[in-house]
Amino acid sequence: MTSALNPKYSFDTFVVGAANRLAVTAGRTVAENPGAAYNPLFIYSGSGLGKTHLLMAVGHAAKKAAPALNIEYLTLDEYVEAFHAAIAAGQGDAFRRRFQNVDVLLVDDVQFLTNRKEMQSELLRLTEALQVGGHQIVLTSDRPPPEIADLDERLISRLSGGLVVDIGAPDYETRVAILRRKAEERGAKFEPGVLETVAGAESGNVRELMGALNRLVAFQAVNDRSINAETAKQLLGIGSEGADGGKAAAREGAGPGARGPGDEFGDFLADVTVTLGKAVEAWRARVGEAVLRWEGEGYRTRRLEALLERDTPSAVDEVIASFTQDVERLKELEAEVAELDPQAAGQSVFRDPERLGEAEEVATKVRDGAAPPPGPSAAFPLAAYAVGPSNEVAVGAARAVLKQPGKKYNPLVLVGKSGLGKTHLLNAIGLELARGKRAVVACLSTQAFVDELIAAIDGDRVDWWRARYRRATALLLDDIHLIAGKERTQEELFNLFNLLQDKERQLVFTAPAQPHALPGLEERIASRLAGGLVAEITEPDREVKRSVLERLLGQQNASPDPALVDYLADRPAESVRGLVGELQRVVGAAAAQDGPLTAGLAREVLEGQAPRDSRRSAGFRTSGIVVSSLGGIKSREKIVWDWSDVADRVIEEFR
Amino acid sequence: MSLVNFTTREITCKIVYYGPGRSGKTSNLHYIYGRVPDSRRGRLVSLATQTDRTLFFDFLPIDLGQISGFSTRFQLYTVPGQVYYNATRRLVLQGADGVVFVGDSQARQLDENLESLQNLQSNLLEHGVDIRTIPLVLQYNKQDLPRELILSAADLDDALNFRGVPSFSADALHGKGVFETLKGISELVLKKLAAGTAA
Numbered sequence: 001m002t003s004a005l006n007p008k009y010s011f012d013t014f015v016v017g018a019a020n021r022l023a024v025t026a027g028r029t030v031a032e033n034p035g036a037a038y039n040p041l042f043i044y045s046g047s048g049l050g051k052t053h054l055l056m057a058v059g060h061a062a063k064k065a066a067p068a069l070n071i072e073y074l075t076l077d078e079y080v081e082a083f084h085a086a087i088a089a090g091q092g093d094a095f096r097r098r099f100q101n102v103d104v105l106l107v108d109d110v111q112f113l114t115n116r117k118e119m120q121s122e123l124l125r126l127t128e129a130l131q132v133g134g135h136q137i138v139l140t141s142d143r144p145p146p147e148i149a150d151l152d153e154r155l156i157s158r159l160s161g162g163l164v165v166d167i168g169a170p171d172y173e174t175r176v177a178i179l180r181r182k183a184e185e186r187g188a189k190f191e192p193g194v195l196e197t198v199a200g201a202e203s204g205n206v207r208e209l210m211g212a213l214n215r216l217v218a219f220q221a222v223n224d225r226s227i228n229a230e231t232a233k234q235l236l237g238i239g240s241e242g243a244d245g246g247k248a249a250a251r252e253g254a255g256p257g258a259r260g261p262g263d264e265f266g267d268f269l270a271d272v273t274v275t276l277g278k279a280v281e282a283w284r285a286r287v288g289e290a291v292l293r294w295e296g297e298g299y300r301t302r303r304l305e306a307l308l309e310r311d312t313p314s315a316v317d318e319v320i321a322s323f324t325q326d327v328e329r330l331k332e333l334e335a336e337v338a339e340l341d342p343q344a345a346g347q348s349v350f351r352d353p354e355r356l357g358e359a360e361e362v363a364t365k366v367r368d369g370a371a372p373p374p375g376p377s378a379a380f381p382l383a384a385y386a387v388g389p390s391n392e393v394a395v396g397a398a399r400a401v402l403k404q405p406g407k408k409y410n411p412l413v414l415v416g417k418s419g420l421g422k423t424h425l426l427n428a429i430g431l432e433l434a435r436g437k438r439a440v441v442a443c444l445s446t447q448a449f450v451d452e453l454i455a456a457i458d459g460d461r462v463d464w465w466r467a468r469y470r471r472a473t474a475l476l477l478d479d480i481h482l483i484a485g486k487e488r489t490q491e492e493l494f495n496l497f498n499l500l501q502d503k504e505r506q507l508v509f510t511a512p513a514q515p516h517a518l519p520g521l522e523e524r525i526a527s528r529l530a531g532g533l534v535a536e537i538t539e540p541d542r543e544v545k546r547s548v549l550e551r552l553l554g555q556q557n558a559s560p561d562p563a564l565v566d567y568l569a570d571r572p573a574e575s576v577r578g579l580v581g582e583l584q585r586v587v588g589a590a591a592a593q594d595g596p597l598t599a600g601l602a603r604e605v606l607e608g609q610a611p612r613d614s615r616r617s618a619g620f621r622t623s624g625i626v627v628s629s630l631g632g633i634k635s636r637e638k639i640v641w642d643w644s645d646v647a648d649r650v651i652e653e654f655r
Numbered sequence: 656m657s658l659v660n661f662t663t664r665e666i667t668c669k670i671v672y673y674g675p676g677r678s679g680k681t682s683n684l685h686y687i688y689g690r691v692p693d694s695r696r697g698r699l700v701s702l703a704t705q706t707d708r709t710l711f712f713d714f715l716p717i718d719l720g721q722i723s724g725f726s727t728r729f730q731l732y733t734v735p736g737q738v739y740y741n742a743t744r745r746l747v748l749q750g751a752d753g754v755v756f757v758g759d760s761q762a763r764q765l766d767e768n769l770e771s772l773q774n775l776q777s778n779l780l781e782h783g784v785d786i787r788t789i790p791l792v793l794q795y796n797k798q799d800l801p802r803e804l805i806l807s808a809a810d811l812d813d814a815l816n817f818r819g820v821p822s823f824s825a826d827a828l829h830g831k832g833v834f835e836t837l838k839g840i841s842e843l844v845l846k847k848l849a850a851g852t853a854a
Contacts (some may be wrong), residue, residue, distance in 0.1 A: 023830045127755070264690050265687075265690045265691050265695070265834070267834065267838075268834050268837060268838055269720075271841070271842070272719055272722065272845070273722045274726065275842050276722045276845050276848075
């Protein structure tokens with residue numbers, strides 16, 4: 001964006017003459033003490049008299065004097081281009097900051113500010129900021145500030161406020177000196193009188209002088225002979241006086257507008273000019289500033305721009321205020337939507353205050369439509385959870401959690417072997433928590449959690465996935481040990497964990513063992529799990545078993561046989577699930593026999609005693625082994641998986 | 656009428672010189688006319704009777720040229736001061752951006768001044784304009800007359816300037832205070848423009 005300083009353009013290579021001595025002195029002073037003297041320094045001259053050279057020379061000298069200085073050289077067009085690019089990228093503020101931190105700003109060709117109101121106010125702002133910060137600004141133009149057409153009065157006064165110097169056309173001696181210097185630089189030698197002839201040709205422009213020199217150098221090189229003064233004259237078409245004499249340095253010195261005859265009217269005019277200037281410009285500046293500011297932040301500013309086109313701009317400040325209010329609302333909506341669905345937040349409606357209504361609709365849609373994370377299963381109500389000494393710690397903790405979610409035990413980790421009812425309790429907590437107002441309870445198995453993340457990564461929707469869980473008021477993960485070895489999920493869970501815990505949202509996990517005993521779990525996760533309450537659920541006690549049996553039998557038929565319940569509850573069972581399995585076998589057997597559910601039947605089924613009136617005819621013999629048909633076929637899988645102890649298995653196998 | 660036209664970038668200010676008969680409204684315009692360069696002024700339209708009394712109104716357009724990118728024009732009007740020309744006064748007053756009330760400093764004219772001021776208020780009200788919101792300045796003309804005949808500016812302020820608007824002493828015939836008054840009203844009119852609200 002910024003042009004590099006051309007190393008050839010330094011003070012050393014700048015030929016000083018009467019016409020440019022003041023400008024060079026001012027430039028040197030500024031380079032030695034940036035920001036201290038003559039700020040801004042405004043150099044103007046006709047084309048080809050060394051403005052750019054001098055400007056870069058200031059840059060070089062300043063850099064040489066203080067290498068740490070941040071020096072920027074650029075033409076106005078580059079500045080405008082950069083500004084527009086920054087605005088387009090929504091980086092208007094960054095752009096401003098960038099230039100406000102420049103120690104020496106060198107801007108070339110500012111005459112192109114004509115008809116660029118917004119750049120004028122931007123440059124005005126920048127100049128003010130730089131001056132306030134004690135930074136140097138040097139500008140060049142082909143005419144003095146008041147003569148730049150259509151230039152904001154404030155900018156004129158600002159630019160003229162430092163030192164305005166011009167570079168005049170070089171005099172004859174200077175022209176000769178320049179030609180000698182340049183010829184030397186090119187290693188070209190001329191016969192005496194040649195350069196003087198060129199210099200004598202009334203050229204007011206150093207660039208044209210260089211052009212003439214170039215032609216001589218080229219001619220000499222091609223023809224391999226040195227030219228004399230006469231040839232040079234012919235070559236350059238000098239001699240016929242006035243051929244292009246008046247062309248150069250035709251700068252009209254248009255003075256300030258002549259004052260009218262009546263001084264009183266002149267005073268009046270000046271007075272009105274000042275008042276009107278203040279009035280109109282203040283008004284325009286306010287709108288312009290608002291446009292720039294919001295455009296810089298990437299918002300559409302049609303409403304404000306329309307203000308400039310209206311005949312009677314009424315209530316400008318109110319319009320700006322309401323516009324600002326709308327933008328603030330858009331910001332709020334965008335932030336809200338960003339949390340729910342980052343992709344939806346990128347929509348252009350959030351950048352256009354004229355479409356605030358649409359933006360509200362989008363936000364509502366996102367608010368309603370954001371897929372909530374999976375919730376707890378309704379199959380596990382807390383009321384159905386059997387409580388006994390073996391799990392009363394866990395249940396007590398669960399109740400405490402329900403009383404004060406996120407505050408008392410966070411996280412709560414339910415630990416126990418498989419089949420002890422951890423999942424039930426987890427879902428039951430989830431169901432209870434979900435009753436709360438505006439509660440979003442994420443309750444799912446760790447495996448599902450991992451699968452969702454993988455799908456999100458696959459669909460490039462990780463942000464959406466994260467947002468979904470960040471909304472949750474509680475996160476309940478079943479079988480957290482399944483996260484072992486899944487690095488990315490652990491990472492995500494870690495962040496989510498911290499976020500939710502910070503916001504005092506409840507976290508509940510289940511695991512088969514104490515967190516630190518779980519293999520493949522990162523230390524940071526394990527320690528966080530252990531940091532809450534780890535409640536253990538042990539093998540079901542008689543009380544738990546009884547209530548489970550009563551509930552299950554109650555579902556089967558109205559009056560469970562107390563003897564049966566006693567029998568089953570007294571049998572050792574490692575887990576509730578095992579107990580349920582046994583019961584199912586008994587129920588299956590009863591169903592096969594079309595008989596009642598009794599303790600006797602249970603004993604027969606579970607301990608291998610032949611039922612009294614089993615239908616032997618249904619059985620058959622093979623190799624002397626009797627295969628019971630008492631539901632054995634029916635629930636083959638159950639039998640295979642649910643043998644609760646070795647004794648049962650042996651009996652079955654050897655039957 | 657629109658004071659500022661941002662599309663054509665024009666500003667037109669209509670300023671009406673109001674006051675009782677023979678208070679010196681037309682003198683103000685004549686003096687201004689004499690001080691504005693030819694290129695800047697239009698024709699001073701004056702419809703006067705044989706005895707130099709304003710019959711309808713005077714009209715002086717002044718072109719101030721480009722100011723802040725706006726081509727700026729002032730239109731100065733006077734109203735006939737005589738009581739019986741009220742319809743004309745009301746007509747001229749229509750769409751005024753600012754009013755200069757030219758009062759006659761002669762002590763015996765005080766009642767006329769007050770009457771004219773009340774007339775101004777009611778005529779403005781006919782156009783739906785509150786005198787408290789329109790830019791208004793007072794000019795106490797004929798301050799060059801012998802002391803015993805006139806009221807001082809301070810006295811006139813007490814009597815007429817109960818709204819506390821800017822007031823100027825003047826001798827319109829010789830030009831004293833004329834441009835001060837014009838500056839004063841222009842400033843008020845243009846400042847109103849600054850507020851972004853057109854009258």
